[in-house]
Amino acid sequence: MWLHVLILALVTLQRVIELVIAHRNTKKIEARGGFEVGSNRYGFVVALQVLWLAGLWYLVLTYLPPIDQPWIYAYVVLEATRGWIVAALGSSWTTRLMVVPGEKLPDEGFHSWIRHANYFVVAAEIFILPLAFGLIWYALGFGILNLALLFWRMKSEDAALRPLREEPTPAEETPEA
Template sequence: MAAVLILAFVTLQRLGELVLARRNTARLLAAGAVERAPGHYRYMVALHAGWLAGLWVLAPGRPVNLVLLAAYALLQLLRVWVLATLGPRWTTRILVLPGAPLVHRGPYRFLSHPNYAVVVGEIALLPLMFGLAWYAVLFSVLNAAVLTVRIRAENTALGLAR
């Protein structure tokens, strides 16, 4: 039962983030933002959807490691900090708003890509919390491949914005 509640929370969180991302994307595009490197986006979406769908198949009924649950909860605090720092500029796409300065406050004072640090942790911790080490490794490797492309594309786009 605990696994189902945790997965329901994560699913609702992701759906809420998609709504927020779409709203912010529409506003940014209306303000003149330009999307950069959209080709990898579908792979990123497929990876996250597959990761969560697979957990819905594999995790229900499994025991929950409370230490890893606490670590996951701490990651969510970092996620909220990222979202609050970026505000209306947070989106799941790579959008460049000409003339807008790069964000250097909040967690961006310490990390170039704090949101991706959260994602790396989540992709590993959630399966590990349910004792699914092989699943954590599999999706961590896949996520690393996608993030390699994503971060290169984002760094290039951010360089264009400077």
């Protein structure tokens, strides 16, 4: 049981730390003139994460299923990938959809391969951690809900960030003095 608690406590601590970092970074982005897009979706993202984690705590501690180590290892690899993504984005990483007009979007590291790299990792986490406890139905249920929510969110994000991805036309460029 101690290992079950340790795993879930570390995941919970990681989520809390991420919220603190995201809040700090959101303030920095706002100070650079950034603004939030699609704020009506953020509550759904938070609710899904809270329900997912609370449900894991309940099911794992109620039934104490055996821990499938290969899935735990896969989850650890995902967390290392998440760390890489957060570090690559630096003060631009946040849990909200923030836009800073005129700033260049990241196109290096994981983002050079996958446009929504952080969402890829989140989708995998929500699916893989329950599998580590043998909760296949839980992984599938929350995995599908999360994918639907992420698809909805990515459409908003792509629309908001499209102007930052497009190359300026010669008429839009400012002449050098």
